[in-house]
Structure formats: C-alpha cells, structure tokens
Amino acid sequence: xxxxxxxxxxxxxxxIAGQARxxxxxxxxxxxxxxxxxxxxxxxxxxxxxxxxxxxxxPNGDVSVKVFIGKDIQYAVFHQGDEMISPSLISMTLGDGKxxxxxxxxxxQTTHKVDKTxxxxxxxxxxxxxxxxxxVFEFKEGFNLIFRAYDDGVxxxxxxxxxxxxxxxxxxxxxxxxxxxxxxxxxxxxxxEPLEAQFYNSFENHYLYTSLSEWNEKRLAFTPLLVxxxxxxxxxxxxxxxxxxxxxxxxxxxTPNGLKGVFAPYPKEIKQGGHNLLQGEVQxxxxxxxxxxxxxxxxxxxxxxxxxxxxxANSDMVYKLASPPAADIDFSWIKPGKVAWDWWNDWNLYxxxxxxxxxxxxxxxxxxxxxxxxxxxxxxxxxWSENMQADLFQVVPAIDLKELAAYAKAKNVGLILWAGYYxxxxxxxxxxxxxxEMGIKGFKVDFMDRDDQIIVEFHEKAAKIAAQYRMMLDxxxxxxxxxxxxxxxxVINFEAVNGLEQMKWAPATSDQVTYDVTIPFIRMIAGPxxxxxxxxxxxxxxxxxxxxxxxxxxxxxxxxxxxxxxxxSPLNMLCDNPSNYKAEPECTEFIAKVPTVWDNTLVxxxxxxxxxxxxxQKGDDWYVGSLTDWTARSLELDLSxxxxxxxxxxxxxxxxxxxxxxxxxxKETISIPDNRKLTINxxxxxxxxxxxxxxxx
Numbered sequence: 001x002x003x004x005x006x007x008x009x010x011x012x013x014x015x016i017a018g019q020a021r022x023x024x025x026x027x028x029x030x031x032x033x034x035x036x037x038x039x040x041x042x043x044x045x046x047x048x049x050x051x052x053x054x055x056x057x058x059p060n061g062d063v064s065v066k067v068f069i070g071k072d073i074q075y076a077v078f079h080q081g082d083e084m085i086s087p088s089l090i091s092m093t094l095g096d097g098k099x100x101x102x103x104x105x106x107x108x109q110t111t112h113k114v115d116k117t118x119x120x121x122x123x124x125x126x127x128x129x130x131x132x133x134x135x136v137f138e139f140k141e142g143f144n145l146i147f148r149a150y151d152d153g154v155x156x157x158x159x160x161x162x163x164x165x166x167x168x169x170x171x172x173x174x175x176x177x178x179x180x181x182x183x184x185x186x187x188x189x190x191x192x193e194p195l196e197a198q199f200y201n202s203f204e205n206h207y208l209y210t211s212l213s214e215w216n217e218k219r220l221a222f223t224p225l226l227v228x229x230x231x232x233x234x235x236x237x238x239x240x241x242x243x244x245x246x247x248x249x250x251x252x253x254x255t256p257n258g259l260k261g262v263f264a265p266y267p268k269e270i271k272q273g274g275h276n277l278l279q280g281e282v283q284x285x286x287x288x289x290x291x292x293x294x295x296x297x298x299x300x301x302x303x304x305x306x307x308x309x310x311x312x313a314n315s316d317m318v319y320k321l322a323s324p325p326a327a328d329i330d331f332s333w334i335k336p337g338k339v340a341w342d343w344w345n346d347w348n349l350y351x352x353x354x355x356x357x358x359x360x361x362x363x364x365x366x367x368x369x370x371x372x373x374x375x376x377x378x379x380x381x382x383x384w385s386e387n388m389q390a391d392l393f394q395v396v397p398a399i400d401l402k403e404l405a406a407y408a409k410a411k412n413v414g415l416i417l418w419a420g421y422y423x424x425x426x427x428x429x430x431x432x433x434x435x436x437e438m439g440i441k442g443f444k445v446d447f448m449d450r451d452d453q454i455i456v457e458f459h460e461k462a463a464k465i466a467a468q469y470r471m472m473l474d475x476x477x478x479x480x481x482x483x484x485x486x487x488x489x490x491v492i493n494f495e496a497v498n499g500l501e502q503m504k505w506a507p508a509t510s511d512q513v514t515y516d517v518t519i520p521f522i523r524m525i526a527g528p529x530x531x532x533x534x535x536x537x538x539x540x541x542x543x544x545x546x547x548x549x550x551x552x553x554x555x556x557x558x559x560x561x562x563x564x565x566x567x568x569s570p571l572n573m574l575c576d577n578p579s580n581y582k583a584e585p586e587c588t589e590f591i592a593k594v595p596t597v598w599d600n601t602l603v604x605x606x607x608x609x610x611x612x613x614x615x616x617q618k619g620d621d622w623y624v625g626s627l628t629d630w631t632a633r634s635l636e637l638d639l640s641x642x643x644x645x646x647x648x649x650x651x652x653x654x655x656x657x658x659x660x661x662x663x664x665x666x667k668e669t670i671s672i673p674d675n676r677k678l679t680i681n682x683x684x685x686x687x688x689x690x691x692x693x694x695x696x697x
Contacts (some may be wrong), residue, residue: 016111026316054109056135058149062583063305065154069137071144073101077154077241079305082230088258090145092158092298095167095288098141100158110416112136121331121489122570123319124601124616130320148321151303151310155240155321168290173301175237180213180257181226184522184608187219188249195220199249199264200282202449203496205478207510207518209609212259215252224525226312226608229305234303234608236312236525240321243460245290245299260299263289264452276382277390278420279447280455287418290453296684298481301525304525309532310606312521316591319527322483331489332384333470335441336570336596337376339416340366342563343502344532344576346549352579358383359398364407368572369578371411373592377571379444381418390423392431407438414441416474421448421458428462432469442472442492445449458618463488471696474530474571493571497529500575500694504551508544513685514609515628516563521608524568532573533563534591536580538662541630541685555685556662560653561587562687564594565625572596584666590652590689594623604637608675611682613637624649626680626688632659633686642692647672649690658683 044224057064066149068074068087091101111133118128137145142162148155160166170533184207188198199219205222212227224238228386237259239248246263253260265285274280300321306312310591325331332361342363347356354361358380366378384401386394395401408415417440422433424445436445445462448455452509460473466473475493485491507514522531535553539545544554553560564572571656574581574591583587595618604624613634622642626635639647663684671680672692680688 009541010616011566020629024388025593031571052106054135054137054587056111056133056147056149058151059113059115059131059133060151062151063149063153065149067137067147068267069104071103071104073104074637075147075154077305079307081227081235082233083178084229084233084235084305085303086178086257088174089172089177090156090301091172092143093169093172095169100139100141100143100160101145101172104138104143107140108138110136118320118324120319120336120486121325122485122492122597123335124568125316125597126599128316128320148318151316151607152315153302155302157241157300157668158298160292160298163294165291165293167288168245169288171261171263171289172256174253174258175250175260175303176225176234176253176255176258178230179213180211181228182209183212183225184209184518185215185221186225186522187216187221189282191218193218195251195262196265196285199452200450202477203451204498204502206498206515207522212257217252219253220249222247224522225259226363226522232305232310233401234306234312234521236302236306236315236522238302238304238525239317240300240302240319240483241297241323242299242456242676243323243484243487244292244296244453244457246453246456247479247482248299257405264450265289266291267452267454270454272422274389274449275447276420277388278422279424279449280425280451282450287553294677309521309608310603310612312525312608313612314601314603315525318481318483318525319486322486325487325489329467331467334472334490335376335414336492337572338592338596339377339530339571340378340578341374341381341573342366342378342576343381344504344551344573344575345580348398348549348579349578350579352418356394356455357398360404361399363399363404366578367404367408367411367413369581370413373575373581374590374627375413375592377414377416377441379416379418379573381444382446384417385423390420390426392417392419392423393434401440404439407440414557416440416442416444416472419443419445421445421477424462425458428465432455432471436469437549440471442466442474442490444474444476446476447477448478455479459484459491460488463491466490472571478529480523483527484529493528493530493569495530497523497531499529499531500535500553501534503535503546503553504548505546507546510554510609511630513541513559516555516559517612517627517629518609520566520612520614521606528568528570530569530571530573531563531567533560533567533574534574534576536576536584536587536663540659540662542634543662556654556658556683556687557587557665558652558658558682558689559627559685559687561590561652562627562689563690564591565616565623565689566612566627570596587652587665590650590691603639605635611635615639615641624690624692628682628684630684632682632684634679634681637678637680639672639678639692642672642676646695647692648691651688653680653688654683654686
C-alpha cells in the first residue's frame with residue numbers, strides 16, 4: 001500500500017500566509033460592511049421614527065389630533081379639516097436629567113374606544129355621556145403618553161410608570177395657533193415683577209379681548225383661556241385632574257402665534273402673613289415644580305373646540321376627565337342649596353330693634369329669614385372667630401356657636417363657617433371633628449391665593465378629611481376648579497371668579513355686565529363658581545357707583561334672577577340682606593325655590609360677551625334664563641325640548657322702564673306657544689327668567 005504525504009516548501013508557506021492575510025482582510029472588510037449596514041439601519045430607523053405620526057379621530061369624525069413622535073413629540077388639532085392647533089411641542093424634564101418626550105423610544109401604541117355614562121352626584125346633569133377614542137403611547141424611558149379625541153375637543157396627559165420617587169424640573173406645554181388670532185385673556189389682576197410674583201394672586205379677573213401678538217409680556221394669565229379660530233370657531237385651553245401638581249398659567253410662546261404653559265416652582269420657604277395673618281406667603285422656591293412618588297398620572301391638558309359659542313357653555317370636558325369619586329366614601333349626605341350671606345350686605349339690617357353686626361341676635365334674624373323662605377343655609381363669614389389669631393377655636397364673645405347651631409337646627413337651617421386658609425390648615429381634622437359634632441355643615445375656606453403643588457394638595461387633603469366628617473367645602477381665594485368637585489363632591493363650590501362682591505368697591509367705569517355674558521363661555525367650562533348674585537339694589541350703567549355697606553349690582557333686577565339659572569353654582573348665595581329681600585317677596589320666593597343642581601342642561605343660544613340663554617331641568621319643571629350685554633335685545637327661544645302637551649310659564653321680565661330704573665320688572669304667567677317659539681325682550685344690561693311647568697302639576 002502506498003502512503004501519501006504532503007510536502008510543503010518555503011514558497012508554499014508564503015502562499016498560505018498570504019492567503020491567511022487575504023482572508024483576514026476580507027473578514028475585516030465584511031465586518032466593516034456589516035457595521036456600516038447596522039449604523040445605516042439605526043440611522044434609517046431613527047429617521048423613520050422621526051417621521052412617524054399617528055392620527056386619532058373623535059367618534060363623530062369632527063375632531064382629530066395628529067401626534068408626531070420622533071426626536072421630539074408634537075401634536076396638532078383639527079376640526080372638520082380646519083387646523084385649530086398647529087404642531088406644538090410637549091415634554092417633561094425630570095430632576096435627574098431624564099426627559100419624557102425628547103429622544104424617547106416608542107415601544108408600543110394601542111387605541112381604544114370608550115362609550116359610557118357617568119352618574120353625576122352634584123352637577124348640572126344627572127348623567128354625563130363620556131364618549132371618546134384614545135391612543136396610549138408606551139415609551140422605553142418609563143412613561144406613557146395618552147391622547148383622547150372627543151367630539152368637542154382633545155386632551156392629553158403624561159403618566160410616569162417608574163417605581164422610584166422623582167421631581168419634575170419643568171414641563172413643556174405649548175399651544176401654537178395657525179395665525180394671529182383674537183383671544184379672551186384672563187390676566188392675573190396685578191402686574192408684579194418679576195413674573196414669579198404673579199403666582200400669588202386671587203384668580204379673580206376680567207378678560208382682555210386682544211390678538212395673541214399683543215400679549216402683555218409683563219403678565220401671566222390662567223386657564224381657561226379662549227382663542228378665536230378659523231370659520232368663527234373657538235378654541236378653549238383648560239386643564240383637569242389637578243391633584244398633586246401645580247396649576248398651569250399661560251404666557252406668550254416662543255412662536256409668533258403661540259402660548260406656553262408656566263408653572264409655579266415648589267415652595268421652599270413659606271411664612272404666615274397676608275390678610276389678617278391667614279395666608280401662606282412664599283419666601284423662596286425650589287428649582288423644580290413638583291415632587292412625585294412612584295407612578296403618577298399628571299394633569300390633563302385640554303383643547304376644547306367649538307363651532308358654535310353656545311356649546312362652550314355646556315361643556316363637560318373637565319368633569320369627564322377628573323378622577324371619579326372614591327368608591328369607599330359615602331357622599332349621599334351632601335345637600336346642595338342656597339345660602340343667606342352676611343358679608344356682602346355688611347350685616348346691614350333695618351327695621352329691627354337690636355344693633356346689627358357679628359352677634360347672635362343678627363344671625364338669629366338671618367336664620368329666621370332662611371327658615372321662612374326655605375333657604376337651606378346661613379353663613380357666618382369673616383368675623384365670628386378672633387381676628388389676627390388664625391385660630392378657629394377662638395370664637396368672639398358676641399357669638400355663641402352652640403346656641404346658634406341648635407337654634408338653626410330647630411328651624412331646619414344649616415350653618416356654614418368662614419375659615420382663613422392658614423387657620424384651617426393648622427388642624428383640619430380637629431376643626432372638622434369639633435364643628436361637625438356641634439352641627440356645623442361646612443366651611444367656606446378662603447385666601448389660599450396660589451396653585452403651587454403644596455396648595456393643590458391642601459385642597460385634596462381638606463376635601464378628604466371634610467368628607468369623613470360630612471362637611472361641605474366652598475373654596476374661595478383659590479384657583480379655578482379642575483375636577484375636584486367630581487372626585488370629592490363635598491367640594492361643592494369654588495370662587496376663582498370676579499363676582500358680585502367686587503361691586504362693593506369697583507369704580508363706575510367697571511363693566512360687570514359684559515363680564516357676566518363672557519364667563520359662561522370661558523370660566524364656567526372649568527366648573528361651578530360662587531359668583532354671589534341676588535342683589536335687590538340694581539343700577540343702570542349711568543347710575544351705578546360703589547357703596548361698601550349698601551352695594552348694588554350693574555344691570556336689571558331680572559338679570560340678577562336669571563343668573564341663578566345661567567351660572568352653575570351648587571351652593572348659591574343670596575348676597576343681599578334679609579330686610580331687602582322681605583321688601584321684595586316675589587323675587588325672593590323665586591330665588592329661594594330655584595334649584596342649584598339639575599337633571600339636564602341645554603344651552604339655547606349664545607355669543608361670547610354678548611348674550612346667552614340656558615334651559616335647565618329639575619324633575620318635571622324647566623327653568624330658562626337669558627342675559628344680554630349693554631345692548632337691549634330680542635331673542636327667539638326654541639322650546640321644542642319640552643315635547644308634547646300644554647305648558648305654562650311663570651315669567652320675570654324687564655319692565656318697560658328698566659333702562660332708567662333697573663329694578664323695574666314685570667311678573668306674569670303665560671302659555672307656551674304650540675310651535676314652541678317664544679320671543680323675549682331684554683333691556684340694556686337686562687335679563688329674562690321663567691319657570692315652565694304643566695298646568696295643575
């Protein structure tokens with residue numbers, strides 16, 4: 001057998017070595033090509049991500065939002081093809097440098113359809129239809145971004161999904177508009193420098209109607225804020241579900257026609273001060289806006305779109321987006337109603353045989369009046385507790401609260417106490433326990449005058465503790481509602497409105513009448529307000545002047561009556577004194593009997609800053625109210641919502657001389673026309689109101 005063997009020469013070794021070198025070079029070349037391909041793939045993937053957009057459309061197809069996700073996150077809003085919000089950046093920057101919305105990697109996107117009915121405990125409707133389409137974007141960086149498209153607008157919120165506490169350094173919330181549009185701007189009242197000083201304000205305002213380009217760069221504004229859009233449409237910016245985060249102010253944006261959110265930094269040092277030592281005054285602030293624990297649902301940013309002004313006055317967006325009430329808390333005890341109020345009329349009774357003021361005799365008179373007319377509550381406003389002490393357990397000697405509470409209970413009237421913020425916050429639970437045991441029904445808490453995270457969390461804490469003791473809360477000197485009234489229905493009202501109390505000192509040049517027909521389309525979108533209407537001294541535009549202890553309203557008597565229908569207010573004041581009301585029994589009886597919560601609400605007509613008509617249903621009865629500006633006006637009301645059958649109405653309308661004597665009115669009973677069309681007339685600064693019912697019902 002032959003054996004074979006391989007013999008290599010030196011030349012062959014060189015050849016093999018050369019081949020090896022060639023193979024190595026080829027491998028390196030292949031690696032380079034693969035690496036280049038991977039880099040190109042990553043680049044292409046990034047480019048693809050930068051160009052990715054998602055469109056979410058409302059159930060009826062009218063509203064759509066386009067979300068652009070790439071290096072940044074932007075959104076744009078459309079209504080029936082009209083661009084209402086141009087592409088606008090949104091993001092959140094955390095204290096550790098992490099950013100939600102910048103160079104974020106999208107893991108997953110899902111879409112949901114929701115169609116449900118929300119039962120309302122204390123609201124302008126018994127039930128609220130909650131119908132929307134939703135997109136949830138889940139990101140690798142530990143957050144989700146949720147968009148909802150409703151038939152009347154869009155909302156979005158960030159949600160953190162991490163499991164560690166963190167701080168929010170800043171939030172980027174921008175609202176860019178396609179052109180230089182007119183807007184109704186609720187600037188903070190005082191112009192303070194620096195801008196940071198304007199975070200300390202009472203949230204009472206008028207609206208400046210001006211172009212976005214004319215924004216006063218020395219001033220902040222707050223929401224809701226209304227902007228005119230294409231084809232006479234309106235865009236309203238608002239927020240909801242504000243629980244553990246500062247409220248959103250608005251300021252001139254970085255684009256020519258844009259606005260941007262501004263947020264109060266977290267307070268670092270606070271001292272007692274302000275009105276009668278009842279306020280917390282921020283001395284310094286941290287370099288972040290909020291502290292958060294673990295997973296957090298941030299507030300909803302809302303863009304409401306309306307093709308018709310009247311739809312704004314019946315928006316449910318804020319209520320729908322708020323957290324529902326806790327299932328383990330009983331709210332069935334809440335009793336909305338009217339309140340005989342002392343402060344606006346300066347305890348100014350007459351034809352009595354005692355010295356009026358903050359004393360038991362005066363309040364017994366108020367209680368007797370409330371009992372006679374079926375008014376549910378009497379409030380003891382500022383003055384019942386010792387001044388400058390910020391201590392709600394120190395009652396002035398002229399008041400015996402136990403005696404008053406027992407007297408009120410015997411008369412089927414509840415008592416509500418005024419409380420300054422600093423005094424109330426010192427011992428919320430102790431105060432609620434003490435006074436609930438005495439029979440007090442709630443507190444009007446005043447002078448918060450901020451909406452940083454500390455104050456926002458105070459509102460929720462106070463609501464929760466008060467609910468445990470079956471106490472209602474009426475927040476004054478505070479920011480606009482953002483849905484807390486749904487989460488805790490015992491929070492029965494808010495101020496955050498330039499209400500009738502201003503007429504005690506407002507100069508003759510003030511225009512409260514135009515304000516009255518503006519707020520239903522803007523401020524009332526956020527929720528109810530304690531405007532404190534019901535003046536029996538009424539003045540025309542040329543006859544008005546401020547009188548502190550005998551104040552008057554601007555506009556007609558019927559205007560005051562109609563505001564009980566137009567303005568959403570579950571706890572509703574009678575601002576004037578019992579002596580004046582007793583002299584006007586027809587008007588007083590109407591005010592006393594008008595409901596404060598409703599089964600249904602319909603807005604019949606309206607134009608921002610000009611006029612409005614609203615119909616509200618309670619049981620089998622309908623109440624209709626109308627307001628006009630300083631223009632005398634005729635309106636045709638469509639009452640077809642009544643359905644079949646015969647109806648009559650108790651009507652209060654401006655008298656023929658109401659343009660000269662604003663208190664002039666006429667009461668009559670009419671039959672509702674079979675064609676359901678009714679023409680009404682209002683004087684300058686006038687109003688109209690009627691209660692509609694079936695005969696013999």
